[in-house]
Amino acid sequence: MIGELIELQVHAVGxxxxxxxxxxxxxxxxxxxxxxxxxxxxWWDRKAAAHAEIFNVLADAVSEPLVERVLSNGxxxxxxxxxxxxxxxxxxxxxxxxxxLAHLNGGDSEGATFEMEKHLRVLHYMGSLANCAAHRTSx
Numbered sequence: 744m745i746g747e748l749i750e751l752q753v754h755a756v757g758x759x760x761x762x763x764x765x766x767x768x769x770x771x772x773x774x775x776x777x778x779x780x781x782x783x784x785x786w787w788d789r790k791a792a793a794h795a796e797i798f799n800v801l802a803d804a805v806s807e808p809l810v811e812r813v814l815s816n817g818x819x820x821x822x823x824x825x826x827x828x829x830x831x832x833x834x835x836x837x838x839x840x841x842x843x844l845a846h847l848n849g850g851d852s853e854g855a856t857f858e859m860e861k862h863l864r865v866l867h868y869m870g871s872l873a874n875c876a877a878h879r880t881s882x
Contacts, residue, residue, distance in 0.1 A: 753860040755813040759801035760852035767804040783833040791825035827870030
């Protein structure tokens with residue numbers, strides 16, 4: 744189920760990355776910069792929400808209502824994956840965002856799309872590991 748949702752997001756992210764303008768790229772950079780400044784130690788839920796907001800910024804880059812809706816729903820998926828993965832994912836998320844921006848700044852929408860796919864899959868994996876660890880300690 745999660746794998747299918749990630750695939751759907753990857754397709755939508757690819758559309759958005761292919762339609763990015765300088766204005767959208769600036770908004771994405773600003774959103775990522777704001778999210779990275781939030782301290783993970785005390786505000787993880789807010790930081791995760793701020794990082795998930797980039798899906799809404801990506802949605803602004805597309806002119807297809809269905810893709811916009813998919814990306815808007817992607818914000819919720821990304822938030823849930825980040826919360827499940829926990830604060831330990833903070834550095835990985837920041838690094839992924841920097842790579843995403845580097846691809847987009849270089850005009851590499853395919854690289855940006857692949858980066859987002861890896862990012863979502865790693866978050867899902869980290870959340871699964873955290874869930875397994877939590878079950879082991881509570882048993």
